[in-house]
Amino acid sequence: MYRQMQTMRRMEMAADALYKAKLIRGFCHLAIGQEAVSVGLEHGITKDDRVITAYRCHPFAVLRGGTIKGVIAELLGRQAGMSHGKGGSMHIFTPSFFGGNGIVGAQVPVGAGVSFAQKYLGQKNCTFAMYGDGASNQGQVFEAFNMAKLWDLPTVFVCENNKYGMGTSAERSSSNTEYFKRGDKIPGLQVNGMDIIATKRAVEYARNWTVNEQKGPLLLEFVTYRYGGHSMSDPGTTYRTREEVQRMRSTQDPIRGLQRYIEEWGLATEQELKALDKTAKAEVDAAVEEAKASPEPLIKDLWTDIYYKGTEPPFMRGREREEVHYY
């Protein structure tokens, strides 16, 4: 877990550097500071459980069966990207991870539908539908709550509360900032999202609640913190002080927290952990180089994957007047 958190942080830092080097264009939302949520979640569930989220999806994509190279290449818009370079930051998928999503809140009812299919098929699995404190005010989140409780679906609604919905603090956007209480008849738990032991245990509890005990949906609120801005174009310091970010980094950091546990319990030495840090960095560096080497998507792929092959319209217009693609 320590190595994975460190690797995820290194990957996001690499993305940060690539963005600043203007190699990643468009949107890029980093999850630095929130590693305990993604890694803790992955360690509390099984491979066949499903996860769906919106922004800050890079770590989930890797942990759910993707690769660092696949994520970085997707951000770079290369063929080796997990969506062949056609998606970008919020559009990375694996067979058990239904991706990020650019429309905050839209993934939540989709997650309810996914868990309905699990229930219908009698699978012993559940779906984690994740959203942020900002998205929690979207109407369709409540629509999904209602359907999930009405039909007792195995949905775990996970609110990643990083205290800021883009640049607006939770207090200024939500009449009730205790997000775990907003599920009406769906019980909720508030969890320290900066402590990976807590997130892992909470996820195991939620999985047991929905799958083994079949008690219907559950709401988890992970209280966490993002060190960076909302996206790369947001310095993240206009709506909160540098001191606040510094204080969270020095007192609440999820990786340092786990490090402290490990050292206190005598599970590994500082040297051994340092070695892990090094392998994480080397792994990410190698993946970045591989991703950079991947070519950009072919022009023909501009028109693929719109309709199922063979059922397309006769033609689709292209980038300019003369460029019309005939199927």
Place this chain on the structure above:
Amino acid sequence: MLTTTFPASTRAARRALSFSRRWNSTSAEPPPPGGHLPSIATSKVLRTTRETALRTPGIVWTDEDASGPSREIVGGRETRKMNTYQAVRDAMSIALSKDDNAVVFGEDVAFGGVFRCTMGLAEEFGRERVFNTPLTEQGIAGFGIGLALMGHTAIAEIQFADYIFPAFDQLVNEAAKIRYRSGGTYNVGGLTIRTPTMSVGHGGLYHSQSPEGFFMGASGLKVVIPRSPIQAKGLLLGSIRDPNPVIFMEPKVLYRSAVEQVPIDDYELPLGKAETLVHGSDLTLLTWGTPVYHCETALHMLASPGPSLEAHIPKSLRSAKIELIDLRSILPWDVETITESVSRTGRLVIVHEAGMTAGVGAEISAEVQRRCFLKLDAPVKRVTGWDTPVALQYEKFHIPDAIRIVDALVETLTY
């Protein structure tokens, strides 16, 4: 009853005024009670005998080998008299019985639905497979997308097409794009959204809209609108089994009024293909859904105008051969059939109930004028609803009727 007499001169002036305005006004006079003949009940477009029903063009029997040579097998197949809602129900019943992963859901569908399209399905297939949802259109669409992502066949109903707007984001941003943005990893091909559309005569602002045009730019979606029971069954089964998400809009006034002999076997009709209902060489009249019947009426009016219309339809136009085409699939639309027809006739009139500005007719006329520019003898004419809300008391004047269509035919033929 009050009678008012005007001096003869005033009357003459009024008549002159009304005549001069005719070209820009909705109609010369209100239609007679009961409407102009033929009505939907007597339409020649409807196939009311077993023989004609079984020979529906493009029909594909799913129990036959599609890769084999196409045969017109009629013997041994049965038909039953159905209206459109019964045909829609029949299609869903077949889909549910042949596909264990098919589910039907929406507001009140377990009780049969507002238009009775799902009558008895819950009893027949169980409430786990045919179930009511809360009033939650965005949720229904999102839920259906999630279900389809898992490989299920999700047949969702949005109770009225007017209510599809809360679900617009889910349909345009999620359903249409998921295949592309996941690089082909995921798709929601199993999703079909059924929704009653078009005017009903007294629906007003939120029960008579035709929102098909709003989806035209959403590549990845398909939009289908049937005109009759046979078409509804075949196109709906085609939509449910199409590997892309489909919005299937059912013209609500046809649920009861359009009746045909519908084949009881499992069959499909092709998506993306228009159907030529009447062949002609002088003008192409293109429409879909309910206005198919107004267009048919307009053709009769043009050929043999009643006494009140005679003065307005030049004798030379009465023998004009008009080609009537039902577009059927709005997205993607059958550009080949339409441009082939217009290249022959040189004239195109498009009729739809939605407003004119950026309606489906706008896209079609732009593409037709580009492809057929040198073949056109007249500007493409659009006969549509107005760009106003569909106000209750004005619905008759809002929706294009046969008179407005005849007017457009005359104008385009004499251009």
